[in-house]
Amino acid sequence: MIGLSHYLFVAAALFCIGVYGVLTKKNAIAVVMGIEFMLNAVNINLIAFNHFMAPNHVIGQLFAIFIIGVAAAEVSLGLAIILSLYRQRHLVAIDEMDILKW
């Protein structure tokens, strides 16, 4: 039987994969993808909780939908800026963007 803990485990794993991606990928777009992983882990969590803990309300699902929407905005914003930077400086490697430091 697949229980809550399985969902949670999967979500946690997904979150960690996302974190790994964020920390290691050189390409800015890959980093954005890592973030998406993290957010989706949250969504799994929310829906699983909603299902197992409080099936009478849909608030968890509601939240998940909000998160999906916001994440979309986030990605588009991120990509837009990456694009603009690419136009300016011809780079997408995230560790070369260090004009601002110290």
Place this chain on the structure above:
Amino acid sequence: MDQFAWLIPTLPLAAFLIIVALTYRFKLLSAIVATSFSLGSLILAISILIQKIQNPKTTETFINWLTITANQQTVLTLQMGYLIDPLAAVMCLIVTLIATLVLLYSIGYMKGDEGFSRYFAYISLFTFSMLGLVISNNYFQTFVFWELVGLCSYLLIGFWFFKPEAADASKKAFITNRWADFGFLVGIIGLFTVFGSFNFTELSAVIGLHQNTLVLLILGLLVFLGPMGKSAMFPFHVWLPDAMEGPTPISALIHAATMVAAGIYLVARGYILFASVDSVMIVIAYIGGFTALFAATIALVQRDIKRILAFSTLSQLGYMMMALGVGSMTSGMFHLTTHAFFKALLFLGAGSIIHAVHDQDIFNMGGLVKKMPITVWTFVIGSLALSGIFPLAGFWSKDEILTVTLQHHFTGLFILGTLVAFLTAFYMFRLIFIALFGDKRSNHHAHESSWTMTLPLLILAILSIVAGLVNTPWFYQWTGMSFSTFLFFKEPEIPVIHWSIAGLSSLAALGGIFVAWIIYAKQHISADKLAERFKGAHTLLLNKYYIDELYGWVFNKGMIGLGKVFNFIDHTLIDGFFDGTATLIRSTGIQLRLFQTGRLQQYALVLFVAIAAMTIWGVR
């Protein structure tokens, strides 16, 4: 008359203020103001003295200058007032008399000097301070005027401030006195703390109850430091010879007759304090005796006329101190009085000579007796008086001191005193034979001084002759009183002559004169050869036992060195610590700043590491 006693110091003060405010530009007017106001004080002093002779009752008047209250109770009162008793009356007379004569003399002596008015202003200020000290009724006021006297001394020694020696000497005088005054100040504050008063009368009422206690011993010695400084007792004597850089009349007034006598006067004034502890008295006596001998030996070899007189003064002050120390206030004060006359005379005479010769080295003088007879002969009278030749003033007072020394069983001091008498006569007549008689030793055009200068000399010469008589048995028989019945501590003494002692001291003095005559007048024995023979001793004496050098070394190496060490601590250690802290914080910041690498992923890493760390902490 006593109610006008406050006028005695006030008149010179008024003169000072008038000169500073009004007559500074009119030189002669300044001199006239100073002299006439001083004369006024003299007349007042004389009348008060006469009144005291008729009725020797003490009068005391004061105002509360400053009171401090705590909790509605008065906890501290500082008084300003006057206490007129025979002692003060005598001292007033001496000060005003010498001051007036010196002022008169100075009109001639200082003629043409740029700072003529300044000079008279200073002297007036000095006279004011000295008289304020003399009539003071409490230690606080005494201290105030004590310091002012010191200030005037500073100003007058450094009168020719452009001479580096004069500037040095004035500083030296002030600072040496400061060291001594430090003890004095601590002493009187201690007295106040223990006995609750500064007032002489109140203190004498309570001090008597604490005979020979440790606290009185300490306080007595501390207070005595003050007189040691002013009266230039060893080891504070170094300033007095150097003080001769000032104009000569100043030397006569301040550094021979009055200010240096302030120490003696203060010991006499606070006699109850010192007399209450035997060991203090012994210390006073031996310091006096030692200074007397010590200074006399130095005087033997000096070449500068004023320095010889200065060391002589030191020696005589030691004599007076010794007299006080052995327990006879009368004899000390008596010697002070007579000494004031003949030492002022000698200094003024020396001034007259210097004025004429423009040199102070006795070996550049000689053959003056024909050129300036009044000066020379009055000088001889003064020297005779100083040497203690019958019947001049010095004879009586010196004899008195030697007598009391023996009476109080200070045999050692008696022998020492006699020896000093011999030395005194020797160095004075060495001076006379070299400087005044004999051949002219340099190309000088000496001439007699003007009347304003010779008149004081004559007056002082007369006084040097007769002043001693007031403490003779004959005078006592004649008037029914004498100096020692007028001025005394505890009980009056009737003057008597101890012929054996008098004979001995006269013999010593005559011996001194004789030896000087042999060496310097007849030149049977070569002085140079003597010096060669006792080269070590001669050099030692010529360099004043190297005490100045010692002090200089202590000051330069010790105090300046200490200052440098402290300065180093300030600049390097303390500043280093605080600046170092600032630098450390700053460099920490600069190091920490490098963590901000600009790499986005490192920022994220920091974030996740922090979360992980907190999680580990939380789950623990």
Place this chain on the structure above:
Amino acid sequence: MHLFLLILIPLIGALFLILIPEKHQSLIKWTSAFFGLFGLALSIHIFFVFDKSALGMQFVESIPWIRSFGINFRLGMDGLSLSMVLLTSIIWFTGILVSWDLQERVKEFFIYMFILVAGVFGVFLSLDFLIMFVFLEIAVIPKFVLIHVWGSGKKEYSAIKYTLYLLTGSAFALIAMMMIYLQTMTLDFTQLATLTFSAPFQKIIFILLLIGFGVIIPLWPLHRWTPDGHSSAPTAISMLLAGVIMKLGGYALIRIGIGLFPIGAAFWAPLIAVIAVVNCIYIAFVAMVQKDLKYVVANSSISHMGYVLMGLAAMNTVSLTGAASQMFAHGIMAALFFALVGLIYQRTHTRMIADFGGLAHQMPRAATLFLMTGLASLGLPGFYNFVSEFLIFVGAFKTFPVLATMAILAVVITAIYVLRVVQQIFFGPRNPRWDNLKDISNVEMIPLIILVVVMLGFGIIPAPMTNLIDQGIDPIVQHEVKGSL
């Protein structure tokens, strides 16, 4: 309204100055002088209407300030404050006159100076710790700008050093203040005086206050801002710094430390006494080896404040009266010293003692005044400094005989370095290098004469000032704690 007005006068003056265009320099100076004179006149007026027989605070004024903290803007004055206010207004006015030759950014100079003076008045008049603290900082901060912009020498370093030292000190005082506040929920002196604090609390508070205000006094080893600060500041500011700012610490320590926390004060008194001796002697030695004239004077100020500390340590009416009198006396004396040094520097453009010599030939007036100031500083009778030092010694001797004796020793060392400087600068043969120097002009004499007259006047007749201070000090000393002298 007297006291409000007193604080407002400099502020209004500053406001007026803001409105005057920079180019009307003489108008700015005259306006400044007018307000300075107004302040001086008002404080003298207060001196005369002040009831000298009554104990306690007078002219008390109060308006709610921070109601939710229970803090009122409360002003009041006793003899102690009045003496300090007089000191401030005298130095303020003379400082303006001394700055008459200033050319550079005159307007701003006076504005900052006025703000500073308002702060100083505020400190002396406030009856609430928080208000006092605020005013203290108002008095401290303008100095940063004043030293930085109009100073000389290594002014940047000095300005920042000065500010950091004083603010670090304030931090300690601030902690003490917050602890007091939390204990009592009030910072009103009159209310605090009615409360009793436990001994451990008092001990903690007092040491914090001692460090906090000690920096201003300044206490050794927290004194290092002083020489640099004084030396770099422009003349008028040195006058205010040495004349008034250093007194803020002593004043606050008397008013708060000793007045409200007598047990703590008594506990730390031996430490203060020891530091006082170090201040007196050690710094005097340091002063002795300085090559720069202003450094000598600045170090001498620290040394003299050592006497104040000695007076504080003894904590009896006499010693505290002496300490407060010394603050007044030293304030005037230090102002005079710095004014003279400023005048000499302005003419010679050097402050190195070795460069001078024989200046008395060219500048007899300067020489006379400098000598007088020097004599005052070494405690010569006839100057008010002597009276106050004497009172301190008398008071301190009872409590700390040995330490007091050592402090008295400082008068000797002071004499050594003061006379040494006098000799090296003014005495000796005429130095042709300075033949073109002009002596102090009649106009320039005005502020100097004012200061000399005050110094001498109270030296000869000390009772009016001393009794005034005594009247203020007496209620502050808690007689039952330490006993009276």
Place this chain on the structure above:
Amino acid sequence: MNISVVSLELAALSIGFLIIIFGLIFPSFRSSKTGGYLAIIGLLSMLIGSFFLPASNTQTFINAFYVQDDLALFFKQLFILAAIFINAMSLHYLKPYTKNKGDYFALTFFALTGMMVMASAAEFITLYIGLELMTFTFVLLTAYKKQDLKSGEAGLKYILLSAISSGVLLYGLSLLYGLTGKLDFAGISSVFSLGATSPLVVWAIIMLLSGLGFKIALVPFHMWTPDVYEGAPTPITAFLAVGSKAAGFIAFIRVFFHVFSVYTSIFMPLLITLTVLTLLIGNLIALAQTHLKRFLAYSSIAHAGYILLGVIAYSKLGLSAILFYLMLYLFANIGAFAGVTALVINTGHDRIADLTGLWKRSPFLSVIFLISLLSLAGIPPTAGFIGKFYLFTEAIHQGYLWLAALALGMSLVAIYYYLMVLRTLLSGTNEETKSFIIPFSLRLVMIVSAGMTLVIGIWPGPFTDIALRIAQSFL
């Protein structure tokens, strides 16, 4: 349905849209400053209107998921005030960077709306929406200077890092939801008050702490701050420093004073540790800065540390101190950033070294810097002192003497670096002696902010009263 609760939000949104629509209709409008004036007028009327809103008792909207209590209103007024200043500062600043000013002004309104939603949110979804609305708008505004390399980089860093932190925050929220089955503050706290500590609660707290700590720039979640502050247009930096931070604080206050009030023993040690770090790192690194905006960024990090003392005190007075401090912090920071704006307008640079000789070139600007920086340093008679006094006193009151002492010590370091900046502007001479041109609007901003800094410092009574009243109504 009580529309007055959301009236300010609606007003902001509609003005924002209005400006955009105008821009679409009249192309000239987009490039002129008219949008800015319109924005300022709109904001001013909002500010005035806000005082007439019924707010003495708590007003709610949609099942109490959205509240308009005194606290919320106070923060909203603060945000509006900040927005007014920001827009006024931007009027002249934007000229060299973009032709497209209209959108910029509109965007500030959306950011404002996000903040206001955060202030009123009583439920996590709303809070999250408000937060992201604010963040996204700020990202746009940060990256607004298209030609500027720094601006784009800052925008990217901001969006990616805040997305990461949102991920963390959301993960925490999902755990919270799993634990309680609720997402509204009242509901969660009522479940918590029944007891039962699970390790997951600790985890949730940690994640919320980091998520919200990111917004208020708590160390070690502060890393974005200096970079973004440096890259963003200066008025936007100011908005970030005062608006975004205050918004973070209101969320922080609501969450930690309300939701987790039973778990103080768990989050307090964490919070104290982070506060200590914040105080140390913020102040020490600020010391080493050469760039004015970066310097102010670190200074703002440090200030978050001071304000957190009020949270740590965890009392009514502590809250009141926070509110008071935020108030004065707004004015002081706006003053400083307005100064930087003026500097940038005139010199085109914003390094600390560019201040050299400013004293001679523009005494007015120097005085503004002086007052603002002294207030940030916490020196009387400026407001900063009273604020710090309030915070530290309360911290000591609650037994954190050592923490207050540390904060005080760090304030001294802070004084050192503020003085170093002042020292730069007081000393030396710039070859450029041309005096500064400061536009009227900017001048007004400076005068008002510096004036208020002094007013609050000299007469703090009314302001502390307000802060105390609001704190009392909240707790």
